[in-house]
Amino acid sequence: xxxxxxxxxxxxxxxxxxxxxxxxxxxxRCPVAARAAAAAPGxxxxxxxxxxxxxxxIKEAASESILTPRFYTTNFEAMEDMFSLERNPDLPMEExxxxxxxxxxxxxxxxxxxxxxxxxAAENIxxxxxxxxxxFLERSCTAEFSGFLLYKELGRRLxxxxxxxxxxxxxxxxxxxxxxxxxxxxxxxFGLALDLGFLTKNRKYTFFEPKFIFxxxxxxxxxxxxxxxSIYRHLQRNPDNQLYPLFEYFENWCQDENRHGDFFTALLKxxxxxxxxxxxxxxxxxxxxxxxxxxxxNDHQRSSFYESLGLDTTQFNRHVIIETNxxxxxxxxxxxxxxxxxxxxxxxxLINCNKKLAAIGASEAPAWLKNLxxxxxxxxxxxxxxxxxxxxxxxxxxxxxxxxxxxxxxF
Amino acid sequence: xxxxxxxxxxxxxxxxxxxxxxVQNESFAEQLRERRRMFGETSxxxxxxxxxxxxxLDSKFPNEGKRVGRPSLAVVSPDKQWITFMKLxxxxxxxxELGEMTREEVTKSVGKVPEYGPLDKSKWTAPYSPYRPxxxxxxxxxxxx
Numbered sequence: 274x275x276x277x278x279x280x281x282x283x284x285x286x287x288x289x290x291x292x293x294x295x296x297x298x299x300x301x302r303c304p305v306a307a308r309a310a311a312a313a314p315g316x317x318x319x320x321x322x323x324x325x326x327x328x329x330x331i332k333e334a335a336s337e338s339i340l341t342p343r344f345y346t347t348n349f350e351a352m353e354d355m356f357s358l359e360r361n362p363d364l365p366m367e368e369x370x371x372x373x374x375x376x377x378x379x380x381x382x383x384x385x386x387x388x389x390x391x392x393x394a395a396e397n398i399x400x401x402x403x404x405x406x407x408x409f410l411e412r413s414c415t416a417e418f419s420g421f422l423l424y425k426e427l428g429r430r431l432x433x434x435x436x437x438x439x440x441x442x443x444x445x446x447x448x449x450x451x452x453x454x455x456x457x458x459x460x461x462x463f464g465l466a467l468d469l470g471f472l473t474k475n476r477k478y479t480f481f482e483p484k485f486i487f488x489x490x491x492x493x494x495x496x497x498x499x500x501x502x503s504i505y506r507h508l509q510r511n512p513d514n515q516l517y518p519l520f521e522y523f524e525n526w527c528q529d530e531n532r533h534g535d536f537f538t539a540l541l542k543x544x545x546x547x548x549x550x551x552x553x554x555x556x557x558x559x560x561x562x563x564x565x566x567x568x569x570x571n572d573h574q575r576s577s578f579y580e581s582l583g584l585d586t587t588q589f590n591r592h593v594i595i596e597t598n599x600x601x602x603x604x605x606x607x608x609x610x611x612x613x614x615x616x617x618x619x620x621x622x623l624i625n626c627n628k629k630l631a632a633i634g635a636s637e638a639p640a641w642l643k644n645l646x647x648x649x650x651x652x653x654x655x656x657x658x659x660x661x662x663x664x665x666x667x668x669x670x671x672x673x674x675x676x677x678x679x680x681x682x683x684f
Numbered sequence: 685x686x687x688x689x690x691x692x693x694x695x696x697x698x699x700x701x702x703x704x705x706x707v708q709n710e711s712f713a714e715q716l717r718e719r720r721r722m723f724g725e726t727s728x729x730x731x732x733x734x735x736x737x738x739x740x741l742d743s744k745f746p747n748e749g750k751r752v753g754r755p756s757l758a759v760v761s762p763d764k765q766w767i768t769f770m771k772l773x774x775x776x777x778x779x780x781e782l783g784e785m786t787r788e789e790v791t792k793s794v795g796k797v798p799e800y801g802p803l804d805k806s807k808w809t810a811p812y813s814p815y816r817p818x819x820x821x822x823x824x825x826x827x828x829x
Contacts, residue, residue: 371768506812603775
């Protein structure tokens, strides 16, 4: 998602705190805003790793780039109308009721309890691994917290027009708060937590139309599930690579992500206009590829992190992308064909261009020469990106949208 | 719930390969284990079961039965909302309202889960091994064969 364009910043009135009164007090109450304990004596000074701190033990958020997790905002009035039961008395509610019951079950109510192995494990992660670990935690925490803010606000805004959908959003923000809080406590094991209250007020918010929010959050939840479960299952088989106990929590944790994704399936099914025409197909494919390309480039830039866990970054990424794509094919009307060999060839070309750009950036050459050297690489990058977007695709989607009486449809 | 007490049951059903022998659906195993754990933690009686080749499919639903690949596998529960949720999750399954039945009737099988060997390694992309075949046994009511 982070790959996408900036929109107009209509969230401005919301971030000054007046339009999301819920966010601030909740953030104070919930574990999300837990401040880090100051670094324990004897641990390395985290500033020596090159991180800036706002104050002792509180990390300054990484600067935003095209590939960092973003905070999202949307057209809340349009959302209110879309799910208003008064305006849309025929809105199918059965799947929403089922989702609400599933969220109320709250499978992970007692799951996110830390044990005393965290601190010691964090102290044992030293050297270059320490920095990439902190970066991983920060990205994950920011992404979860971003979900918390968006879902919390949607829960508040939809309360009047559709209490069921509103309550689901509120329960999803409950899950995200747990996840973000857990990750932020993990960061404090490394002596560097995030000030999430400060982030809420000061980070830029990216505006997405509701339908783009649906495509993007669906994908980010489902890809989150596949990433976490793959890491978990790999480490279960390779306990020597279990560097930090956080990963032991991933099995139950990622079931939350999977359920959140299912809710967006229900949202999309309730709005067939986002699924049934050529525009919907184009956007579906576009969002899939944006998410996959972003992850592929991001993770390959940080392959040492996955290697430190004993994973092969390319294998891990391809598996996550192929399976996320198969999951997504159960709802999006069109997805890219990620099993076509040409797809991976082009993805590989993107990685190579990215590596070349990094090498040029790190070289000793004068700035004008660097820019000149970059030009043909940018061109190759753009060409391959375009080819990926124009590549083979599959028309697909939920069986519920197949016209009745299709005899070929077998289960 | 006593085995001979009637209730309104619901099901999702599909071919057994899709449900049990597909990398994509391994989350199905995680889901069932998670739900079983939660029922244990809250001291609730298990009310969801897997039924290989359910007897009711051909006897009560001959037309629907033709659309389901064999051998088939059903997930049954009197919890209507949970079955709706399972349909939403799995999508490529047929959702059925089974009507009033006893647990014994609803879990009666006329076949077994096929013997699954390991998944095809040439198609296996994951950095981990598949769940061991047979994980489903604990969800199948045993005294029905």
